[in-house]
Amino acid sequence: MKNFIYSILILGLLSSCSKFPDPSIELINGYTIYPYGSEQRGLAGEFLQDSLLLQVSGLRNTSAGMRVEFSVMTGGGELTTPVAIVDQYGNAYTRWKTGFETNQQVVKASVYDLNGKFLSSSNFISYAFKPNAWDTMVAQPDANMWDMAADTINNLTFMCSNGQVFRQTDMYFNWEFVGINQSGFLNAVEVDSQGVIYASNSGGEVFVSVDKGQNWDRCNKPFPDNPGYIAMFVSNNDWVWASTGDKKLVCSKDHGSTWTDASGGLSDGDGLGEIYRHPDGTLFLRTLISRLYKSADDGKNWTLINTIEYANEIYMEPNGDILVYSPYYKQRIMKSTDKCQSFTELYSVVTNTGMSGFNFFNYYKGTYYILIPGKGIITTTDMIHFEDYWNNRDLFNFFIDNNGVLIAKGNQRIFYRHNL
Amino acid sequence: MKNKFVFSAVILLSLLLTSSAFSQKLTVGLLNGINFTQPQGYFASGKWEVKNGPVAGLFLNYQITKILSVQSEFNYTVINYTHKNYSSDQYMYYPLYENTIYIAPYYYYHSTEEWEFGFYRIPLYLKISTPTKLKLELAMGGYYSFRDHYDLPDYPVYIGFSDTWPYTNTEEPPKHDAGFFYSVGLAYPVTENFNIYMNGRYFSGKKTYIPSVSATNGSAELTFGFGYSGLLKSKKSASNPEHSSDSASHSLTVTPKLGIAVTSNAGSDNNNMYSNATGFSTGLSFMYRLSKHFSLQSELLYERKGYEIKGESNSFFKYTPGSNYTIDNRVNLDYVTLPLLLNVRFGQKLQVYFNTGIYAAMQMNARCTGTAYSSYSNGITYQEYKTTVYDDIDGYMKSSDWGWAIGCGIQYPVLQKYKLDFEFRYNKGFTNIYTNHYNQTPVENEDTEIKNKSYTFSLGFQIPIN
Numbered sequence: 041m042k043n044f045i046y047s048i049l050i051l052g053l054l055s056s057c058s059k060f061p062d063p064s065i066e067l068i069n070g071y072t073i074y075p076y077g078s079e080q081r082g083l084a085g086e087f088l089q090d091s092l093l094l095q096v097s098g099l100r101n102t103s104a105g106m107r108v109e110f111s112v113m114t115g116g117g118e119l120t121t122p123v124a125i126v127d128q129y130g131n132a133y134t135r136w137k138t139g140f141e142t143n144q145q146v147v148k149a150s151v152y153d154l155n156g157k158f159l160s161s162s163n164f165i166s167y168a169f170k171p172n173a174w175d176t177m178v179a180q181p182d183a184n185m186w187d188m189a190a191d192t193i194n195n196l197t198f199m200c201s202n203g204q205v206f207r208q209t210d211m212y213f214n215w216e217f218v219g220i221n222q223s224g225f226l227n228a229v230e231v232d233s234q235g236v237i238y239a240s241n242s243g244g245e246v247f248v249s250v251d252k253g254q255n256w257d258r259c260n261k262p263f264p265d266n267p268g269y270i271a272m273f274v275s276n277n278d279w280v281w282a283s284t285g286d287k288k289l290v291c292s293k294d295h296g297s298t299w300t301d302a303s304g305g306l307s308d309g310d311g312l313g314e315i316y317r318h319p320d321g322t323l324f325l326r327t328l329i330s331r332l333y334k335s336a337d338d339g340k341n342w343t344l345i346n347t348i349e350y351a352n353e354i355y356m357e358p359n360g361d362i363l364v365y366s367p368y369y370k371q372r373i374m375k376s377t378d379k380c381q382s383f384t385e386l387y388s389v390v391t392n393t394g395m396s397g398f399n400f401f402n403y404y405k406g407t408y409y410i411l412i413p414g415k416g417i418i419t420t421t422d423m424i425h426f427e428d429y430w431n432n433r434d435l436f437n438f439f440i441d442n443n444g445v446l447i448a449k450g451n452q453r454i455f456y457r458h459n460l
Numbered sequence: 461m462k463n464k465f466v467f468s469a470v471i472l473l474s475l476l477l478t479s480s481a482f483s484q485k486l487t488v489g490l491l492n493g494i495n496f497t498q499p500q501g502y503f504a505s506g507k508w509e510v511k512n513g514p515v516a517g518l519f520l521n522y523q524i525t526k527i528l529s530v531q532s533e534f535n536y537t538v539i540n541y542t543h544k545n546y547s548s549d550q551y552m553y554y555p556l557y558e559n560t561i562y563i564a565p566y567y568y569y570h571s572t573e574e575w576e577f578g579f580y581r582i583p584l585y586l587k588i589s590t591p592t593k594l595k596l597e598l599a600m601g602g603y604y605s606f607r608d609h610y611d612l613p614d615y616p617v618y619i620g621f622s623d624t625w626p627y628t629n630t631e632e633p634p635k636h637d638a639g640f641f642y643s644v645g646l647a648y649p650v651t652e653n654f655n656i657y658m659n660g661r662y663f664s665g666k667k668t669y670i671p672s673v674s675a676t677n678g679s680a681e682l683t684f685g686f687g688y689s690g691l692l693k694s695k696k697s698a699s700n701p702e703h704s705s706d707s708a709s710h711s712l713t714v715t716p717k718l719g720i721a722v723t724s725n726a727g728s729d730n731n732n733m734y735s736n737a738t739g740f741s742t743g744l745s746f747m748y749r750l751s752k753h754f755s756l757q758s759e760l761l762y763e764r765k766g767y768e769i770k771g772e773s774n775s776f777f778k779y780t781p782g783s784n785y786t787i788d789n790r791v792n793l794d795y796v797t798l799p800l801l802l803n804v805r806f807g808q809k810l811q812v813y814f815n816t817g818i819y820a821a822m823q824m825n826a827r828c829t830g831t832a833y834s835s836y837s838n839g840i841t842y843q844e845y846k847t848t849v850y851d852d853i854d855g856y857m858k859s860s861d862w863g864w865a866i867g868c869g870i871q872y873p874v875l876q877k878y879k880l881d882f883e884f885r886y887n888k889g890f891t892n893i894y895t896n897h898y899n900q901t902p903v904e905n906e907d908t909e910i911k912n913k914s915y916t917f918s919l920g921f922q923i924p925i926n
Contacts, residue, residue: 060829061848063507063546069844073837099843151842160837 070099073151075162079179081213084140084168092164094124094132094149106159107152108132115145115168138168143175169213171460174430178453181206181215185454187228188399188439188447193235194252197441200229205239207253212445213456220247220256227269232278236295240272246282246296259296263288271312271328276356281339283312285328291339302339307331315339316356318379324362326354332364332380345380355401363423365400371412375423387426391415397436404444411438417448430457485523489687491657492516496682497539498825500664501675502855502897511540515681517581526591531599532584536608539679541575541670546847575670577633577677578608581663583641590925596714596744598760599643603663607635637677639665644744644760645683653690659683673855712925715745715881717759719918725767725791727892727911730779733771737790739764741916745881747803755803757815762824765912766791776849777828777856778894779907789830789849793857793893793912795821799865809873816866819887826857855897861912863889871922881920888913 076093092110096103106126110119116139124132138145145168150161169175177183180202187200197208199215203225206215220226224241231237237249239256244266246259262270262282273281280292282299287306290299311328318324325333325342330350333342348364355363364374364383373387391414402409408420409429416431417438430448437449446457493515498508517535524530585601610633645659665677721739728734743761750756768790774782777791801817832847867885874880889912902908 060507060827060850062509062544063505063850064848065546066846066848067843068846071842072840073842074840160839160842162839 067099069101071103071151071159072097072099073149073160073162075149075164078164079166081167081169081211082138083211084138084170087135087137088166091133091135092147092149094126094151094162096126096130096132096151098130103130104128105154106132107156109150109152110134111148111150112139113146113148113163114142115139115166116141117145117147117166117168119147136164136166138166140168140170143167143169143177167213169456169458171458173457175213175456176453177213177456181217182213182454183452185437185439185447185449188441189229189231189237190440190442191231191235191237191252192442193233195442196231196235196252197443198229198231198237198239198253199439200226200239203227203242205229205253208441212441212443212458218253222247222258228272230272230274230280232274232280233276234278236278238272238274238280238296240270240282242269244268244270244284246270246272246280248296250295259292260299262290262292262296262299273312273314275315275317275323277317279315279317281312281315285311287311289325289339302335303342304340305333305335305342305344314354316354316362318356318360320360320379322379324354324356324380326351326364334380347376347380348374348383352396353398353400363401365410367396367413371415373410386423387418387420389415391433395433395436397438399438402438402440402446404440409438409440409446411435411448417446485689486691487519487521487523487655487687487689488691489519489521489655489657489685490517491519491533491535491659491683491685493659493681493683493685495537495539496680497541498678498680499541499670499673499675500678500854500859501670501673503673503675503826503852504855504898505851506546507544507850508852509542509544511542513538513540513679515683519685519687521587521687527588529587529589530585531587532582535581535583537579537581537679537681539577539579539677541675543573544850545571545573573613574611575613576609576611577669578610579605579637579677580608581605583663585641585643587643589647590714592925593649595647597643597645597647597657597659599641599645601641603639603641605637605639605665607633607637631671633669634667637665637667637669639663639677650686653688655687655689657683657685657687659685711749713747713749713922714925715747715920715922716743717745717761717881717883717918717920718742719883719916721763721765721914721916723765723767723912723914725769725910726888726913727894727909728779728907729905729909730907733769733773733779735768735770737766737768737792739766739792739914741797741918743797745920747922753804753806755805757799757801757803757817759797759799759801761795761797761799763795763797763821763914763916764792765795765914766793774903776830776832776851777853778910779905781903781905785832785834785847787830787832787849789828789832791853792825792827792829793823794825794827795823795861797821801865801867805871811871811879812868813871814866814868815885816864819863819865821861821863821889823854823857823859823861823893826852826854828853856894857910858891858893858895861889861891861893863887863891863912867916877924879922881918881922883916883918883920885916885918886914887916 074095077090080088082088094108103126108124110122118137119134121134126132145166147164151159185199185201190197199206205218205226207218224243226239226241228240239247247256249256266284270282283289287303287310289303291302292299309329313326315325323335332345332351335342350366350368351364353365362376366372366374370388370390374383375386376383395413397413400411410418414433417429418426419429420426434450435448439447448455495513495515496510498510515537517533519533521529521531581603583603585599587599589595589597643659643661647655647657649655661681663679719741721741722736723739724736725734741761741763745759748756770788772783774780774784797819799819801815803815805811805813828851830849832849835844865887869883871879871881892909894910
């Protein structure tokens with residue numbers, strides 16, 4: 041009997057003990073799927089420059105023979121190879137002719153294994169640009185464009201974005217990096233009437249290129265003791281101006297080799313905005329605190345102009361007439377034909393917004409394109425009749441490249457319009 | 461629910477207090493053994509591995525009646541806890557460039573955490589013993605302990621980044637603990653004054669020693685010992701208990717039993733995912749005869765219940781809508797069960813009986829094991845994983861259950877006074893044992909109810925207690 045009881049107890053004990061494997065996770069199959077050729081830009085209705093390549097790499101097994109289905113999701117374009125087989129190198133290709141339906145277009149590539157089981161999908165994105173329409177771009181580098189300068193002599197356009205300088209390629213929506221041997225954050229680019237290009241950075245340095253941006257030289261520092269940002273502007277007489285943001289203003293008449301003080305008569309906070317030289321030799325300065333000054337001695341001494349308040353930007357026409365953007369209670373465009381002794385209001389609008397902006401006045405082939413923050417872009421040919429060109433309340437920066445392409449900046453995006 | 465457990469234990473105890481003889485025997489002795497430790501806490505993931513440690517001490521037993529005694533000890537034990545996390549040689553959900561600078565493991569998580577505590581313990585408990593030469597002993601009481609040394613694990617170290625930050629747990633665990641003590645064992649007199657013992661014991665602490673999972677001490681132990689009972693022995697107790705007469709002769713029986721069970725989850729709304737699992741039931745059944753046909757029956761059983769789950773789910777142990785995993789898992793729910801049944805029997809030599817009543821159960825383990833397959837894609841990778849599932853899921857299961865039991869069986873006499881017992885029993889739990897301890901918001905159609913159900917076939921050997 042005892043043996044029986046012992047057997048029962050031992051059996052009970054043994055049966056209560058069971059061994060299971062320890063917890064673990066094992067990768068049993070896997071592929072990396074990477075799209076090459078995404079983010080291309082091209083003209084709507086044309087093939088993108090490069091093929092779309094989907095590379096499928098097996099982590100345990102080969103991917104050769106797997107099926108990739110390409111399909112247009114948005115934009116309305118066409119594909120040369122909707123169904124491609126992964127080759128021995130893990131690649132599947134197709135070519136993409138973009139459509140006209142949307143600016144940003146998407147092709148989806150779905151990967152199926154040898155048994156037809158769906159594994160994963162990846163998207164290719166392209167940007168198709170249409171003539172005579174505004175196209176939106178949220179991709180870099182231009183989405184963060186901050187400054188732009190057009191060289192009408194050499195038909196070149198440069199921009200500053202993300203602290204670097206880029207040059208426009210033969211397609212107005214493509215930009216190539218311009219290498220400048222410097223370590224700061226480039227925040228301004230300017231071009232004079234002879235095609236000499238200037239750029240300044242966060243270290244208070246100015247760089248100059250006389251060969252379309254191929255080579256850059258470091259100018260003498262405008263303010264040797266200043267380690268920070270400077271404002272830089274090239275006036276219509278090709279002098280280069282720089283300021284530290286307060287009343288310190290210098291000028292170079294020799295492409296940045298030497299700098300002379302030009303701050304006589306300026307007050308605290310009178311940083312550099314714009315400077316134009318009147319045909320009679322008088323200089324007009326707009327400062328960062330919206331004041332207007334004039335100088336009859338090439339900038340040695342400045343005299344405050346009290347005939348207008350809140351001058352946010354000035355622009356001088358070839359005949360010496362001065363246009364001023366002045367948001368005083370309302371968005372106003374003022375004009376002076378007597379060297380700022382008096383101003384006439386040409387245009388005004390109430391926008392119910394506190395938005396400010398930059399580069400309000402742009403001129404191309406007889407037409408002024410004027411940015412009105414909180415409203416959009418208006419046009420005029422005679423400064424008498426103004427027309428709404430594009431109502432977009434988000435715009436705050438505006439340029440025209442050397443080919444007349446309108447480039448407007450909104451919040452985290454850029455807008456292009458190529459008028460044919 | 462624990463009150464029901466105590467109530468049942470008291471009934472069992474009162475059934476066995478059938479003698480009023482005062483033997484007044486004092487026994488001192490030594491015990492040695494090993495523990496099988498597993499903390500009690502709100503576990504949700506990974507394996508809390510059963511670890512071993514030593515147990516050694518002295519005990520002192522004072523016999524109050526022929527079957528009731530009070531006993532205390534002073535013992536020392538070392539408790540080790542080990543938690544095994546899901547280990548992987550791959551950085552999960554990240555492009556797996558096996559042949560580039562991302563050399564596995566790019567990201568590493570400690571796969572094993574270990575704790576160690578030393579305790580001096582003083583249990584005090586009541587023991588009831590059968591008045592037979594080979595004594596079956598049951599004991600229950602409490603204990604107080606003093607922590608000695610301790611060793612805590614370091615927490616995860618991340619490598620592959622510029623910083624590594626091994627976080628060392630420096631919080632000192634409690635210096636004292638107290639809790640409950642349970643024991644079942646055998647005693648055998650090798651001479652008139654010397655007995656040898658073998659016991660299965662369980663210590664259940666109350667204070668938290670692993671804060672991350674609110675875990676308290678739990679230690680099952682197997683001990684062996686011997687005792688000297690020649691101290692303070694009265695003349696009355698010198699007689700051999702096997703030859704003493706007892707007014708309760710043959711009215712009380714004990715039946716060691718072992719059975720297999722078919723168990724399932726009776727609470728789910730998604731029964732197509734759940735299927736039966738095979739479990740077991742083992743322990744002792746005590747029967748007190750009230751009349752020729754009626755008996756009161758109570759038992760002390762260790763039972764494995766649970767269920768199997770198969771299909772697509774977002775969790776391993778129950779149906780949560782989603783296709784994150786394709787699982788083939790088994791959930792084991794181990795209980796110490798105390799039924800209280802009314803037994804009706806008919807027949808002379810071959811007896812047929814029916815019983816029914818309620819049961820209370822204390823959960824000892826809740827565990828999910830099996831396999832889960834999952835795949836992941838993010839546009840640049842597709843990965844398939846096989847997960848070997850081993851989760852202690854005590855944190856998702858209530859610590860107790862109760863329900864209704866009904867059964868029938870036959871008994872056939874063998875060797876004159878013993879009986880072979882065959883029984884079929886149906887158990888139905890009334891409690892939703894799933895507990896949302898972590899206050900997770902259920903998704904639509906997620907199972908939030910799990911109930912135990914089992915059919916048990918058992919074989920026993922009934923022994924009359926004289």
